[in-house]
Amino acid sequence: MAFLLYGLTIVAQLTAAHAASTAGAALCRNLPGDPGFPTQVDWNALNASVNGRLVAVTPSAKACGALQCTEAQWTSGLFRETIAGAMNQYNWEQDYAASPPGLCLQNGTTCSQGMVPVYAVNATSAADIQAGVKFASAHNLRVAIKATGHDYLGRSTAKGSLLLWTQYFKNVTFTDSFVVGGVNQGSAVTVGSGVGLKAAYSAAKDVGKIIVGGTAATVAPAGGYTQGAGHSALAPIFGLAVDNALEYQVVIASGELVTLNAVSNPDLFWAIRGGGAGSWGVIISATFKTYPTYQLTIHQVILAMNSIDLTVAVMAAHAKHIFDWDGVRAGQYYYLTNNQDGTTNLAMWTYFSNLTDTEATAQMAPLLTDATALGATVFGETTVTGFPNDILTFSAPNDVPTFSADDAAGVNLVMGSRLIPATAYLNTSNVGAAYKTLVEGGAQVILGLLVAGGKVSENVNISSAVNPKWRTAKTHVIVVNNWDDTATSAEIEAFKHKITDEHVPALAKLTGESDSASYTNEADAREPNWKTTFYGVNYPRLLTVKAAYDPNDLFIVPTGVGSDRWDAYGVCRV
Ligand SMILES: Cc1cc2nc3c(=O)[nH]c(=O)nc-3n(C[C@H](O)[C@H](O)[C@H](O)COP(=O)(O)OP(=O)(O)OC[C@H]3O[C@@H](n4cnc5c(N)ncnc54)[C@H](O)[C@@H]3O)c2cc1C
Ligand SMILES: *[C@@H]1O[C@H](CO)[C@@H](O)[C@H](O)[C@H]1NC(C)=O
Ligand SMILES: *[C@@H]1O[C@H](CO)[C@@H](O)[C@H](O)[C@H]1NC(C)=O
Ligand SMILES: *[C@@H]1O[C@H](CO)[C@@H](O)[C@H](O)[C@H]1NC(C)=O
Ligand SMILES: *[C@@H]1O[C@H](CO)[C@@H](O)[C@H](O)[C@H]1NC(C)=O
Ligand SMILES: *[C@@H]1O[C@H](CO)[C@@H](O)[C@H](O)[C@H]1NC(C)=O
Ligand SMILES: *[C@@H]1O[C@H](CO)[C@@H](O)[C@H](O)[C@H]1NC(C)=O
Ligand SMILES: *[C@@H]1O[C@H](CO)[C@@H](O)[C@H](O)[C@H]1NC(C)=O
Numbered sequence: 001m002a003f004l005l006y007g008l009t010i011v012a013q014l015t016a017a018h019a020a021s022t023a024g025a026a027l028c029r030n031l032p033g034d035p036g037f038p039t040q041v042d043w044n045a046l047n048a049s050v051n052g053r054l055v056a057v058t059p060s061a062k063a064c065g066a067l068q069c070t071e072a073q074w075t076s077g078l079f080r081e082t083i084a085g086a087m088n089q090y091n092w093e094q095d096y097a098a099s100p101p102g103l104c105l106q107n108g109t110t111c112s113q114g115m116v117p118v119y120a121v122n123a124t125s126a127a128d129i130q131a132g133v134k135f136a137s138a139h140n141l142r143v144a145i146k147a148t149g150h151d152y153l154g155r156s157t158a159k160g161s162l163l164l165w166t167q168y169f170k171n172v173t174f175t176d177s178f179v180v181g182g183v184n185q186g187s188a189v190t191v192g193s194g195v196g197l198k199a200a201y202s203a204a205k206d207v208g209k210i211i212v213g214g215t216a217a218t219v220a221p222a223g224g225y226t227q228g229a230g231h232s233a234l235a236p237i238f239g240l241a242v243d244n245a246l247e248y249q250v251v252i253a254s255g256e257l258v259t260l261n262a263v264s265n266p267d268l269f270w271a272i273r274g275g276g277a278g279s280w281g282v283i284i285s286a287t288f289k290t291y292p293t294y295q296l297t298i299h300q301v302i303l304a305m306n307s308i309d310l311t312v313a314v315m316a317a318h319a320k321h322i323f324d325w326d327g328v329r330a331g332q333y334y335y336l337t338n339n340q341d342g343t344t345n346l347a348m349w350t351y352f353s354n355l356t357d358t359e360a361t362a363q364m365a366p367l368l369t370d371a372t373a374l375g376a377t378v379f380g381e382t383t384v385t386g387f388p389n390d391i392l393t394f395s396a397p398n399d400v401p402t403f404s405a406d407d408a409a410g411v412n413l414v415m416g417s418r419l420i421p422a423t424a425y426l427n428t429s430n431v432g433a434a435y436k437t438l439v440e441g442g443a444q445v446i447l448g449l450l451v452a453g454g455k456v457s458e459n460v461n462i463s464s465a466v467n468p469k470w471r472t473a474k475t476h477v478i479v480v481n482n483w484d485d486t487a488t489s490a491e492i493e494a495f496k497h498k499i500t501d502e503h504v505p506a507l508a509k510l511t512g513e514s515d516s517a518s519y520t521n522e523a524d525a526r527e528p529n530w531k532t533t534f535y536g537v538n539y540p541r542l543l544t545v546k547a548a549y550d551p552n553d554l555f556i557v558p559t560g561v562g563s564d565r566w567d568a569y570g571v572c573r574v
Contacts, residue, residue, distance in 0.1 A: 028572040029142040031160035032118055038139045043119065049131045053122045057163060059093045059104035060086035060410075062111045074106060077218040077407035078196075081148045081167055084120040085157075088409035092154030096489065097568065105485045106410070115154065117144050120163035126249070126257045126284045132164045133282065134255040136554060142571055143554055145278050147193050147223030150216070150407075152415055153525040155278045155557035156224070159569050164282050166193040166223065171285065172203045178246055178287060181263035185246050190287040193222040198405050201389035209290040210389045212238045215333065217393045218407045222248070222286035224277035228521030229466050231476060233331030233351040234388055236454030242273045242466060243459045244289040250281040253550040257284070271545040271561075274466030276520050276534065278557035279546065296353050296388040297360040301368065303346040304377040311336070311344045311439055313374045316432035318346070319425045321367040322450065322474060328352060328363060332450035338439050346376075351391065357383040413482040414496055416504035416524035419467070419517045422453060422474035424510050434510040438479060441502050447478040467536045469517030476519050477510075479503040500526045520559070530559045 030036040038046070047054035058066075063083045064074055073079040080086040087093050095102035095114040102112035121132040136143045144163045146156035157163075169192030178188035189211060191200050198217035204210055211221070212232050219225050221241060230241025238244065247261040248269065258281075260269035272280045305311040318334065325332070332350040339345070352360040360383055368378055384391065393404055425431060438446055452473040460471040481495040481503075504524055508516045518527060520534045531539045542561045546553075556563050556570040567574055 026140050026573075029160070029570075030140050031142070031571065036140060038135075038141075042135075042139065046121075046131065046135045049135075050121050050123070050128045053124065053128055055084050055120050055122050057085040057117045057120050059111060059114055059116045060090055061093075061104045061106045061108060064106070075408055075410040077148070077150070077409040078405070080409045081196075081218060084122065084146075084163060084165055085116040087149045087151070087154070087157055088407070088411075089152060089154075089413045090410060091412040091414070091492075092151070092157055095159060096492065101489060113159075115157050115159045117158060117161040117163035120165045122165050122168060124168050126251060129164055129166070129251045129282045129284065130255045130257060132162060133251055133253065133554070136162050137253065137255070137552070142569075143556075145282050145555070147220035148196065148218055150219050151224060151277070152413070152522055153520075153558060155560065158557075160571065166220075166282065166284070169194040169222075169284060170199075171195070172200060174204070174207050174209065174290065180246055180261045185289065187290045188246055188287050189290050190247075190285050191222045192285050193220055193283045195222065196220060197225075198393045201393065204290060205293065205387060205389060208293055210234075210293045210387065211288060211290055212241045212244050213389070213392060214241070215392050216407050217405050221288065222283050224521060226286065226288075227272055227275065227277035227280070227283075229274050229470060229519060230521075231449065231451040231519070233333070233349075233392060233451060234353070235451045235456050236326075236329040236331055237353055238291065239455040239459045239462075240466065240470065241288070242464060243456075243462055245273055245286060246289060247287040248272055249284040249286075251284065252281040253552065253554040267545050268549050270463060271465050271542055273464035275538065275542045275545070276465075276557070276560050279555050279560040279562070280549065281555065293387050293389070294354055295385060296351060296391055297355050297357055297383050297385045298391050299348075299350045299352065299360045299364050299381075299383050301348050301364065301381040302379055303348075303368075303371050304379065305344045305346070306375075306377075307342055308344075308436060308439060310375050312432040312436045314346060314371050314376050315435040316428040317370045317374060318367065318448075319428040319431035321370070322425050324366060325350065325352075325363055325450075326453065328355060329454045330363065330450070332448075334448040334450070336435065336439075336446040336448070338443055338445065340442065340444075344439060351388070353388070357385060411482055412484065412487070412492075413480060414499055414524065415478050415480045415522060416499040416507070416527070417476060417478040417518045417522050418504065418507035418511055419452070419469045419473040419519060420475045420477055420507070420511055421469070421472045421513065423472075424512055425474055430510060430512075434506050437506040438503055441506070442498065443479045443503050444482065445480050447480065449476045449478070450474065451476055465535070465538045465542060467517050467520075467534065467538065469536055470519075473517075476522070477507055478522050479507065496526065499524050500528070523559075525558055527559065531564075534559060535561070 104111035144158040
C-alpha cells in the first residue's frame with residue numbers, strides 16, 4: 001500500500017514536470033521514440049494544415065539512391081537543393097559523434113538518418129511556416145531552417161528535427177520606390193528566401209539593375225547569407241550585402257508573421273542583420289537596395305611558385321600591393337592552392353568597376369612585375385568584361401572561371417577563417433610568415449577575399465549586428481580542408497583538428513589582435529571562443545533580443561546566439 005502510494009506520488013510529480021515542460025521549460029526536445037513525440041495522427045493533422053506539404057526526409061545519399069541521381073546531379077547545388085535532407089557539404093548530414101557513427105554515404109549499403117531532419121514542411125506560404133512553428137512549439141520539437149543547404153557549419157540541418165524548408169519561396173519583385181516609415185529608400189528588390197543569387201541577378205538584369213551579392217549561383221540572399229553579413233566583390237563600392245537590407249518578413253517563435261525594418265521591430269531588425277543565421281525566426285522574404293547596372297572588367301591571372309620561399313615572397317608582395325586598388329575600389333579573390341610538393345599556385349580574379357581592359361591590366365601591372373622579378377611564373381592573364389552580376393557567378397577556384405549557373409556540391413568539407421585587419425598588411429613579412437606556416441602545415445587551399453575596406457569601412461555607423469571587425473578588415477581569409485568517403489573517422493578528426501588547432505591560430509596571429517574575428521558564414525564550427533570571434537561586442541545585446549523574441553530557444557543552431565544553453569545536438573539543455 002505504501003509502495004503504491006509512493007508510486008502514485010512519483011507519477012503525479014512526473015506528470016507535473018511534463019506539464020511544465022510543454023510550457024517551454026523542458027530539459028530536452030522530443031525526439032522520435034520519446035513519449036512526447038507527435039503521433040501519426042498529430043503529423044497527419046499538421047500535414048492537413050499545410051495542404052499536404054509535409055514530407056518525410058531522408059539523407060541525400062538515400063534520396064539519390066531512390067532517384068537514381070547521376071554524378072552530375074549529386075555534385076550540383078541546384079539539384080541538391082531540391083532534396084529536403086540534402087546539405088551541400090554532405091559531411092553535415094553525418095552524425096560522426098554517435099557510437100557507432102550514424103553515416104549515410106554515397107553508394108553506401110547502409111544508411112543512418114544521422115543529422116538529417118525527420119519531417120519537413122515544404123512551404124510555399126507564410127501560413128505553412130506559421131503552422132510548422134506552432135506545431136514545433138506545441139510538441140516541443142527540435143527545429144531546423146533551410147533555404148539551400150549551403151551552410152558550411154551544418155546549421156541548416158538538425159538531428160531528430162522538423163525542418164522548415166523555404167526553398168520554394170521564389171518570388172522576386174522590383175520597385176523604384178521602397179518606403180520605410182514614410183521615407184522613400186529608392187530602388188529595391190524583394191526576394192523570397194528560396195531565391196538563389198543567380199536567379200535574383202538575372203531578374204535584376206532584365207530591369208537594368210544590380211544587386212550586391214556574392215560569387216555563388218545558388219546561395220539565398222534572404223536565407224543565411226545576409227544574416228551572416230553577405231560579402232561581395234562589389235562590397236568595397238556598395239558595402240556588405242546586409243548594409244543594403246531594408247526590410248525582412250519573418251515568422252517569429254510565437255508563430256506571428258512580422259515586418260522588420262528601421263521602424264517596425266527595430267531591435268530584431270538590428271539582430272537579424274549580422275547576428276548569425278538561423279537564430280531569429282524564419283525569413284519569408286527580404287528587401288534590398290538595387291543599383292543601376294554598369295560595365296565591370298574582371299582581370300584574371302595565375303602565378304606559379306616553385307618553392308616555399310618564393311611563395312612566401314610572393315604573398316608578401318601581394319600584401320605590399322593590396323592597397324594598390326583602393327582608389328578604384330576593386331574587389332579581389334586570390335586563392336593559393338598548395339600542391340603539397342613545395343609548389344603553389346596563386347589564382348587572382350580582380351573586379352574593376354567601370355574600368356576598361358587596358359585600365360584594369362595597368363592596375364595589376366605593379367604586382368605582376370614584382371612577382372615576376374621574384375621568380376614567379378605568370379600565366380593565363382586575361383580580362384573579361386560584362387555586367388557585374390553576371391561576373392559574380394562563376395565557379396571558383398579552378399584555373400579560369402567559367403560563368404556558371406550552378407555551384408559545386410556533394411563534398412565533405414570544413415573550413416576556418418579570420419577577418420584580417422588592414423593594419424596587418426602594413427607588415428608584409430608577417431603576412432609572408434603566416435602563409436609559410438599554413439603551406440608548410442599542409443593547408444589545402446587558402447582563399448583570400450578582398451571584400452572589405454572602402455564602403456564597408458565607411459558604413460561603420462550603420463546600426464546592425466554585423467561584427468564591427470568587418471569595418472576595420474581588409475580581407476577575409478579562409479582555409480579549407482576536404483576529404484573523400486574513404487577517409488577513416490580518425491583521418492576526418494585529424495583534418496578538423498588541423499583547421500581548429502593549427503591553421504586558424506596562424507591566421508589569428510596574423511591579425512595581431514587578441515580578440516580577432518571570423519565571418520560566421522564561412523568559419524570553423526568548432527571555433528573555441530565563438531561568442532567573441534563571431535559576434536564580438538554585439539553578443540550581450542544579441543542575447544537580449546533573443547530573449548525577447550525567442551524566449552524558449554526554438555531557433556538554436558550550432559555557434560548561434562544562446563546555443564551554449566544546449567548540447568551539441570541542440571536537443572537537451574545543459
Ligand atoms: C558555393 C558557395 C559560395 C559562397 N559565396 C559566398 C559569398 O560570395 N559571400 C558570402 O558572404 N557568403 C558566401 N557563401 C556562404 C553563404 O553566405 C552561407 O553558406 C549562407 O549561410 C548560405 O545561406 P543559405 O540560406 O543559402 O544556406 P542554408 O544552408 O539553407 O542556410 C544557412 C543558414 O541560414 C539559415 N536559414 C536559411 N534559410 C533561412 C530562412 N528562410 N530564415 C531563417 N534562417 C534561414 C539556416 O538555418 C542556416 O543557419 C558561399 C557559400 C557557398 C556554398
Ligand atoms: C502529406 O499529405 C500528402 C497529400 O495528402 C501526402 O501525399 C504526403 O505523403 C503526406 N506526407 C506525409 C509525411 O505523410
Ligand atoms: C558512386 O558511384 C558513382 C557512379 O558509379 C561514381 O561516379 C561515384 O564516384 C561513386 N562515389 C563514391 C563516393 O564512391
Ligand atoms: C516542394 O514543393 C515544390 C513546390 O510546390 C515542388 O515543386 C517540389 O516537388 C516539392 N518537393 C518535395 C520534396 O516534395
Ligand atoms: C508570391 O507572389 C504571389 C503573386 O503576387 C502572391 O500571391 C504570393 O502570396 C507570394 N508568396 C509569398 C510567399 O510571398
Ligand atoms: C559607372 O559609371 C556610370 C556612368 O558614369 C555611373 O553612373 C556609375 O555610378 C558608375 N558605377 C560605379 C560603380 O562606379
Ligand atoms: C614585421 O614582422 C616581423 C616578423 O614577421 C618582425 O620581425 C618585424 O619586427 C615586424 N616589423 C614591424 C615594423 O613591426
Ligand atoms: C561615425 O560616427 C562618428 C560619431 O558620430 C563620427 O565621428 C564619424 O565621423 C562617423 N563615421 C563615418 C564614416 O561616417
